Amino acid sequence: MDGRKFTILGETGSGKTCYLLGMYYEMSMSVAGYTVIATDPDADKNLTLRYEMLKDKSRGQNRFPAGTDDVQKFNFNLQYDYETILPFTWVDYPGGFLDATRRDVGSEQYKEVEKSIKESEMLFICIDGANLVGSGTRNKIRKVKTRCAKHINPYLTELRNKFKDEGKVGLPPIGMLITKYDMCQDDTDPDEIREIVEEAFEGLFGEEDNQNIIAIIPVSLGDTLQDDSYQGDLDPINIHLPILMGINFALIDQLYEGKYLIEQQRENLDWAREQKRIEDDRWGITRWFFGGYDPDALRQEINDTEQAIRNNREVVKYFKKSLKRMNRELDALEMIFANGTWLNKGGIKRLWADVQSIADYNF
Numbered sequence: 001m002d003g004r005k006f007t008i009l010g011e012t013g014s015g016k017t018c019y020l021l022g023m024y025y026e027m028s029m030s031v032a033g034y035t036v037i038a039t040d041p042d043a044d045k046n047l048t049l050r051y052e053m054l055k056d057k058s059r060g061q062n063r064f065p066a067g068t069d070d071v072q073k074f075n076f077n078l079q080y081d082y083e084t085i086l087p088f089t090w091v092d093y094p095g096g097f098l099d100a101t102r103r104d105v106g107s108e109q110y111k112e113v114e115k116s117i118k119e120s121e122m123l124f125i126c127i128d129g130a131n132l133v134g135s136g137t138r139n140k141i142r143k144v145k146t147r148c149a150k151h152i153n154p155y156l157t158e159l160r161n162k163f164k165d166e167g168k169v170g171l172p173p174i175g176m177l178i179t180k181y182d183m184c185q186d187d188t189d190p191d192e193i194r195e196i197v198e199e200a201f202e203g204l205f206g207e208e209d210n211q212n213i214i215a216i217i218p219v220s221l222g223d224t225l226q227d228d229s230y231q232g233d234l235d236p237i238n239i240h241l242p243i244l245m246g247i248n249f250a251l252i253d254q255l256y257e258g259k260y261l262i263e264q265q266r267e268n269l270d271w272a273r274e275q276k277r278i279e280d281d282r283w284g285i286t287r288w289f290f291g292g293y294d295p296d297a298l299r300q301e302i303n304d305t306e307q308a309i310r311n312n313r314e315v316v317k318y319f320k321k322s323l324k325r326m327n328r329e330l331d332a333l334e335m336i337f338a339n340g341t342w343l344n345k346g347g348i349k350r351l352w353a354d355v356q357s358i359a360d361y362n363f
């Protein structure tokens with residue numbers, strides 16, 4: 001089975017690594033039946049230790065991870081009801097490397113991000129909630145633009161056009177994470193957040209025939225985290241939502257792949273059965289004379305293909321079951337832009353029903 005991929009981008013210090021640590025901690029304890037486990041025990045230890053450090057209030061500012069210098073990749077297994085259903089990779093890029101003044105378009109890293117985004121089920125972009133502190137929407141827009149969108153926006157617009165030229169749909173679904181939401185939640189609301197993000201990332205929203213799906217998700221490691229010089233409690237808010245949304249798209253892709261595989265196997269089965277019928281009707285002597293298929297080999301082929309279809313249907317059943325459970329969680333997502341507009345509650349429900357309709361296929 002193919003591995004799936006998630007990529008996270010955002011300016012230096014916007015909270016990418018903290019999000020990964022919080023996500024891993026939450027998901028390793030299982031949320032709504034989904035559990036995430038690092039495939040490498042050393043990686044599990046590393047992530048858990050760094051999270052334990054985050055929890056240690058007495059360290060104050062020193063509880064946080066050091067800035068990321070290099071690309072870090074983590075391999076995980078997603079389980080549903082403690083059955084492994086999907087391997088995936090999380091790629092954590094150091095912030096700032098898309099910075100127009102520093103980026104090196106010819107570099108390996110630059111090319112790698114492009115590949116990574118292309119292969120991703122979902123792209124996450126961190127917008128530092130510190131930019132939304134205080135009053136004055138225009139001021140906040142300016143901050144988000146100059147500190148974050150300025151570098152990412154042109155890059156993504158360029159990438160989307162490139163993908164389109166290559167015949168791909170465009171960018172993967174995007175999750176805009178308003179990180180450190182604890183810092184700004186009293187100073188803003190969903191209407192303002194939508195306005196800020198839409199204006200700062202104009203290129204992603206503006207164009208005609210807009211196919212992008214963009215969700216804005218406020219996340220935080222804790223409401224009171226910053227109290228007494230960062231000696232507050234770790235009490236994550238919404239940390240599970242971005243990854244669950246990503247898993248939703250990964251499961252849908254798996255179902256499409258399953259459908260394709262099963263359809264091919266059914267075709268193969270029809271062909272083998274037909275050949276077997278023809279061979280059964282012939283005399284052995286004519287086969288010896290004119291050539292043909294060995295009925296025993298055909299019988300084996302039929303049995304093997306039937307078994308493969310049964311196996312695939314069994315796997316698909318898991319994806320379907322877990323996808324159903326997902327909807328209750330996705331209900332918590334309030335800010336979604338799709339089909340060129342911001343969706344209301346009914347629209348969001350219809351969006352999920354639409355993208356998940358593959359689950360109704362008769363596997």
Ligand SMILES: Nc1nc2c(ncn2[C@@H]2O[C@H](COP(=O)(O)OP(=O)(O)OP(=O)(O)O)[C@@H](O)[C@H]2O)c(=O)[nH]1
Pocket residue numbers: 010011012013014015016017018019064065066067068069093094095096126179180181182183219220221222225226
């Ligand atoms: N108040 C608050 N601060 C946070 C939260 N998450 C992260 N921070 C702060 O943001 C800082 C940077 O977080 P990182 O996760 O290291 O940022 P990054 O995006 O990985 O940065 P680079 O690796 O340099 O690209 C941390 O050291 C914390 O001080 C949060 O939920 N709330």
Ligand SMILES: [Mg+2]
Pocket residue numbers: 016017018066067068092093094095
């Ligand atoms: Mg980092």
